[in-house]
Amino acid sequence: MSARKTAELSPEGIARSDRKRLAAEEGMRALADVERQAIEVRRNMARLREIREASEREKEAADAALQTASPAPAVKKRSRKTAR
Template sequence: MSARKSAEPSPESVARTNRQRLAAQEGAQAMLDAEKQAADVRKNMARLRELRQAREAADATLQASLPAPIPAKRKKKAPQ
């Protein structure tokens, strides 16, 4: 019966530890990237909302400044 009593980890366990460490780092980076992209999307949506609201306000002001349209008179039907 030969039991390992060395303090050195096996190459497999070292490789597994390295893979786990890299996966954790890549996962953290992916989360940061996703959060940054979400923040960029929210910022762009806010910008577009402000532009739309400004355009709608300008359109409402223009409509209010125009005179009311004169309704067209109905033409009488010609007798048959």
């Protein structure tokens, strides 16, 4: 065996490779968690947008109904003031 092969099989080498493997696994889990949270945030934003738009549509419909139900205000003619 070469010197390199024996170094890779040493307890320090094994511990180092285990730490690298664990770090890689944790990194993948962290990225998946961040991605899942981003999806949840976008889903919540879409839900809130739908609620806001529905509320706006209801308000516009109520305003339109109020406009059609109430008579148009009478237009007053402006009186001219005489100059002194």
